Amino acid sequence: MITWLNKNFSSLQPTRAIVMRALRHLRPADRKKLFSEDIPEMRTAEGRWFEAIVYEMILDLSLKTDLILAVVARGADGPSKVRRAQLGQNGLFYSNIGDIKVRGNGQDLAEVDLMLVDHTGALTFGEIITSPADLKEFEAEIRYKKQLLGYLYGQPTVPFLLISSVDISRTAVVRRLLKEPDNILLTTPTCEDLKSLIRPRDLKRSPPRQIRHEKLISIQDIAPRRPFDYKELHDERLQSIVAAVTSQKGIEKLGTPDEIPPIVKKVLFGGLYPSAVRMLDARYPIQIKGKTYDPDAIQKQFSKVVLAVNIPEYRPIIYLRTRDKKEYLKMVPSREGGFKFESRRTPHMAGFFLWLESIRTSLGAELTQELLDAFPAVHVSPAPAAGGS
Secondary structure (H helix, E strand, C coil), X not given: CHHHHHHHHHHCCXXXXXHHHHHHHCCHHHHHHCCCCCHHHHHHHHHHHHHHHHHHHHHHHHCCXXXXXXXXXXXXXXXXXXXXXXXXXXXXXXXXXXXEEEEECCEEEEEECEEEEECCCCEEEEEEECCCCCCCCHHHHHHHHHHHHHHHHCCCXXXXXXXXXXXXXXXXXXXXXXXXXXXXXXXXXXXXXHHCCCCHHHHHCCCCCCCCCCCEECHHHHCCCCCCCHHHHHHHHHHHHHHHHHCCCHHHHHCCCCCCCCCCCEEEEEEXXXXXXXXXXXXXCEEECCEEECHHHHHHHEEEEEEEEECCCCEEEEEEEECCCCCEEEEEECCCCCEEEEEEECCCCHHHXXXXXXXXXXXXXXHHHHHHHXXXXXXXXXXXXXXXX
């Protein structure tokens, strides 16, 4: 299927009919922003519109070959009512604007721009981009999605389509991805060229909502083939980290492949008891916008302190639950040692926020110290000796 797409994708040029049809996937407010003078707003709307154009192109192409068995509905073709994120949700779900999400225990593990099923029943996913600027984390993100979908659907290989409105074929990241035989790059005309096919007054028309298409299927039609309990996998990974650290095998043991599927990206160890908060503050100072907080200030301002770690880099994170707002402050390792404020986590990140809210206090000072001592990101690198290279 991807070989056929690689050969035939360029034969379908986006027409005015296709780009107009793609407008049905944008909310009225986003359609208005397509010609906005506010550049960031315009680029965001343009990105969503381009995703919709590619989807419409793939729908048209699917009718020309039996190699594409089905296209998974998204955007306006998703359901009008969606299930809100809840603890215990695992598998594929639609967001309120029709994006395809993979959830684990309610939190969004990945978002997939495009999903196809080939003539053998195998799943292929696509990523749709309009700029070469955000490719720093892109490679790791694609590898994770391949692992995740491969695990869910029992596929040793998961083909991947990268579809771009700019030529990114020479970038190092894309060249590395294209060395793998099951990855391809498809390029379209630029967003400026596509936008020349419509006029601002076209945006005032009400485009049709859902369409009928013989190859459209819903995510309900592609339920994961493997039982998937993300919380269970998370807790297995948590126990394996604690066992490695407390047995003095430390960080070296943590990177060793084991029987647990490598799809858990973050482990939430638990909330810290007051003794652990005092230890944390003494060894790894907490700084928020230039101000260092002592244990009393932390306990006064925050009702919960949660220790987590990102995998595979084993970068520790502290989440501080504010007492006066429904939010967590995300604290990450600073170059000076300890933790600094990075961003906020609010109920907008529904599944992950619910998971943080469900965390109970369970970590004492000794285990917290052992864990943090094992994670290299919270330690200050020693200064080089005078005259050293």
